Amino acid sequence: MSAAKVFVARLAGCTVFDPAGDRVGKVRDLLVVYRRSDPPRVVGLIVEIPGKRRVFVSIGRVTSIGSGQIITTGLINVRRFEQRGGEVRVIAEMLGRTVAFNDGSGEATIEDVAIEERGQGEWEVSQLFVRRPKTSASPFAKGATTFASWQEVREKTSVGRAQSAEQLIATYSELKPADLANTLLDLPQQRRHEVAEELPDDRLADVLEEMPESDQVEILAQLDDDRAADVLDQMQPDDAADLIAALPEDRVEHLLELMEPEEADDVRMLLSYAPDTAGGLMTTEPIIVSADATVAEGLALIRRHELAPAIGAAVCVTLPPYEPPTGRFLGMVHFQRMLRYPPHERLGTLLDVGLDPVYPDTSAAEVSRILASYNLVSVPVVDDNHRLVGVVTIDDVLDYLLPDDWRSHADDDDVSRRAAARAQLRTGSIPIQGGRRTGNGTSP
Structure with a gap:
């Protein structure tokens, strides 16, 4: 393994492989422990594996670091990572800390940390890349940067002073x-x-x-x-x-x-709106156009970078005004259909006439069945006057149906729970989970 310096901030996002070249996960941080007089010792990596689970990989399991990738022995404990007392995360906790130079030349902020291998499987912090305070009042000015060894500085902690992020x-x-x-x-x-x-x-x-x-x-x-x-x-x-x-x-x-x-x-x-209805699930910011808008205009609208994919899957065509509640809702045009027609084609001629909108009081279960039955990613919501008030997207429904703690439980034992949820979705027997909507995270 190369003994060259490795800067930790550059490791963030690096891919971790096993000896066979199969992808294990991505580096999210590096753990060190402080020592009384010597520089901090590296104990391992925090690696995100498929399923968004973060696990600990001992530095002793690492056989190579370089070229934007890390090779391990392939023996990894997939238990979810839990930080122990005395362990410090370099990216999350060390970067941004203030240090004072032992020679009295002032303070600086840690911007990166270099580690080096001192022996087989033994890594430690070798240098800090730090930035001194700026000396100019210009908003574009930045302080000078320099390298410092661990022995040349000491961490400075002020009560009530937040660490820079x-x-x-x-x-x-x-x-x-x-x-x-x-x-x-x-x-x-x-x-x-x-x-x-x-x-x-x-x-x-x-x-x-x-x-x-x-x-x-x-x-x-x-x-x-x-x-x-x-x-x-x-x-x-x-x-x-x-x-x-x-x-x-x-x-x-x-x-x-x-x-x-x-x-x-x-x-x-x-x-x-009630929590278990289309009105309670919908978003009020769909893409809305007139019937005279062209395919070129519709495609330009769905190309916007900030647009969620589910929202960009279709445009809604209405009479004026074009802000919810709009004029009379005429129909939706799916982006795949737009791709099949010339840029000058009017969207009013491409409406999906087989898709009926739902009403704000339509149940969440019914909305789910419509999305599943017709392989849709969104369904329009209209009021009693047939004015568009919003759309329910597939992610809105999934967020509502999944357990409240689904984001923190991506482990293998959730597979059966998700399979059961899919089965309930197909049959219409859908358990309504708490989302907003009760205000306290409990089921309504």
């Missing part, structure tokens, strides 16, 4: 929201809150949508009301409604007042 966020910038949500949930509570404070509003909104309700509430409780309202504005209305309904009543109306009026109106409307 900027470098951690940069390291995980390429993670999908669901993966970043899992990463945050694995962090110690204080560190989780520090990261949430520094995440941009839209990124935090995406991450919250992928978390269990109890964790959403915990994180939102740490934000001041103005920031919480900004984050809720960035969430999908149905997800924002789910979260708001789980908050204490005295905070709900205040947050709704601080939100953008249009977003708040959507949330209030969703909260007015």
Whole structure:
């Protein structure tokens, strides 16, 4: 194994292979333990294996690190990782810490950590890549960077001073929201809150949508009301409604007042529907166009980067106005059908006339049967005047039907539970689970 320096931040996301070349998982962090005088010793890796489960891989099981990949002996304990006392995660906990130089030349922030192999299977921290405070008032200025050995600095902890999460966020910038949500949930509570404070509003909104309700509430409780309202504005209305309904009543109306009026109106409307109905499950932000819109215009709308795949699978065609509740709903056009016609074709001529919309009071079970029977990923919801008020997507239904703790139980013993859920979906015998909608996470 090469004895060259390995920078830990660059290991994040690296693929782990067994000796046969089969993929084991991806690196999410590296664990070290501090020693009295010597540099911290590396004890192992935190690896995410299929099923979103994170496991511990002892550094002694690693035979090669380099070229963006890690080779192991193939012997891995698949028990879910639990951090032990004395263990420190380099990416999640060390990056962003403040250190003071022993020569009195000031302070710096750790941006990366280099490790080196000192013996067969023995790795330790060799250097820190640190950044000193900036010396210019310019917002574009950055402090000077330098390398320092472990012996040249000491960690500086100030009571009440939060650890910077900027470098951690940069390291995980390429993670999908669901993966970043899992990463945050694995962090110690204080560190989780520090990261949430520094995440941009839209990124935090995406991450919250992928978390269990109890964790959403915990994180939102740490934000001041103005920031919480900004984050809720960035969430999908149905997800924002789910979260708001789980908050204490005295905070709900205040947050709704601080939100953008249009977003708040959507949330209030969703909260007015029963939890086990299409109205309680739908999102109020489908793609809506006129009958005169062309295939080219429709395809341009579904190409938007921020659009959820289920929403982008079809466009809704209505009479004006084109904001819910719209004019009379005319029908849906699926993106696959748009691909079969020339760019100038009018969408009004491509409507799926065999798809009937549902009403806000249609049961969740009925919506599920429609999606399953016709192999759909979304179904339109109209009011008594046949005006479009939203769409229910397949992910809305799955979130509602799966157990409340499904995100944290991706182990093998869940396979039978999911198979049973699929069978119930086919037969229509569907157990209604708590989502928003009771406000306390229990079944209605």
